[in-house]
């Protein structure tokens with residue numbers, strides 16, 4: 001496998017009144033496992049179902065009910081770990097995290113605190129071609145989601161919807177390796193891309209399938225390097241605040257920026273940062289305290305007595321590893337090497353699997369660079385304009401491939417190809433048949449081209465003289481002949497004939 005070389009981006013520096021500051025960020029991303037049923041019950045996970053319709057007796061925590069581990073969910077967590085090049089722990093264990101909340105009927109959440117299923121991994125966060133940051137992943141643990149309390153349906157009452165209760169989540173925890181708001185957003189984007197490639201989470205942030213808790217601290221510029229050189233000496237870093245439940249890249253960036261500036265102002269004013277949980281108010285554009293660490297619950301974690309430790313076999317893990325698809329970094333590097341395209345173009349084409357597959361169908365057996373140009377500029381440009389995804393493209397990869405074949409054979413010029421593209425886009429059909437039926441074929445018959453050239457020259461004797469004196473003016477004739485032939489004359493042949501008739505090289 002080839003890898004693309006990169007250098008690290010510069011950390012974002014905030015100029016305070018007294019000194020320069022850096023922001024340090026670590027993310028805990030909750031990714032909902034793409035599974036039809038829940039982590040410990042057979043209830044459905046369908047989004048948007050009638051409230052409380054996807055609830056089994058286990059999810060409702062009826063007395064005497066016992067959880068049964070959904071093997072598929074565990075497999076997805078392992079798959080995700082392998083996709084993040086992480087250690088897979090053959091022994092892991094479920095713990096109870098005890099707290100009371102109306103939408104948590106059990107009175108505890110089953111999670112993995114002490115022995116998560118996935119250990120250290122990494123995510124390469126691309127900032128621009130050739131610039132990326134390797135962010136370390138600390139762990140991934142599997143846990144249940146809670147239900148949803150609804151407070152805005154009645155002035156007097158709150159409602160509880162347990163459909164989400166018990167759905168499997170993977171909590172993916174990064175090291176504090178992220179050095180700016182844009183990097184944090186790109187981290188989430190890259191993680192989502194990998195999860196989608198793996199198929200382990202749909203990454204739909206609007207539906208809450210992916211949400212991030214963002215930990216932010218600030219320190220004087222230069223301090224972070226000392227932290228990295230140390231053996232995880234967190235006392236070198238500033239106190240962190242955790243911004244809960246962010247579900248948009250834009251808000252993640254805004255919240256970090258706001259939070260960094262807030263912390264810097266407090267410290268420069270002689271104050272200290274309280275470790276607390278905060279919420280981002282998207283309307284006011286500010287973070288607000290939700291609870292401080294002093295008020296933090298003591299969750300009284302203990303091993304869940306209803307579940308045996310999870311012991312998995314290396315051979316099972318190996319089987320999952322063997323079934324992993326080609327992942328974004330590998331695909332991008334391969335596109336750069338195999339098709340000779342830029343890293344930027346390779347990034348666009350590998351943004352999601354559907355784009356990449358479409359491109360490769362077009363490129364196979366054809367010129368890779370031409371295929372990349374057409375897919376990115378014509379097709380994606382057009383799809384974006386109409387707000388379509390690649391799956392909704394009116395032009396299939398086979399049809400676009402046929403258009404490129406017609407250009408390669410010299411049957412149509414690039415200009416006519418664009419017209420043909422429009423016709424296929426609007427009406428569908430087999431490109432070669434359309435060219436035939438509508439007389440769009442390029443004129444390569446030199447006799448016909450010569451006649452057209454003679455006609456233009458006879459009508460413009462002054463231009464003939466001018467072009468003979470100044471050969472660069474021959475281009476004017478090319479333009480005229482293309483016009484009289486409706487763009488169908490082969491430009492190369494036109495050029496040659498004009499130059500021969502003018503007697504210039």
Ligand code: ADP
Pocket residue numbers: 024025026027028173174175176177215216217234237238239240242
């Ligand atoms: P908790 O659940 O108590 O928030 P976790 O260990 O699950 O603790 O997550 C802590 C997160 O905070 C990790 O992503 C970690 O990288 C990040 N983090 C820890 N210390 C700092 C710091 N000083 N500044 C920014 N992020 C930090």
Ligand code: MG
Pocket residue numbers: 028213242
């Ligand atoms: Mg946390």
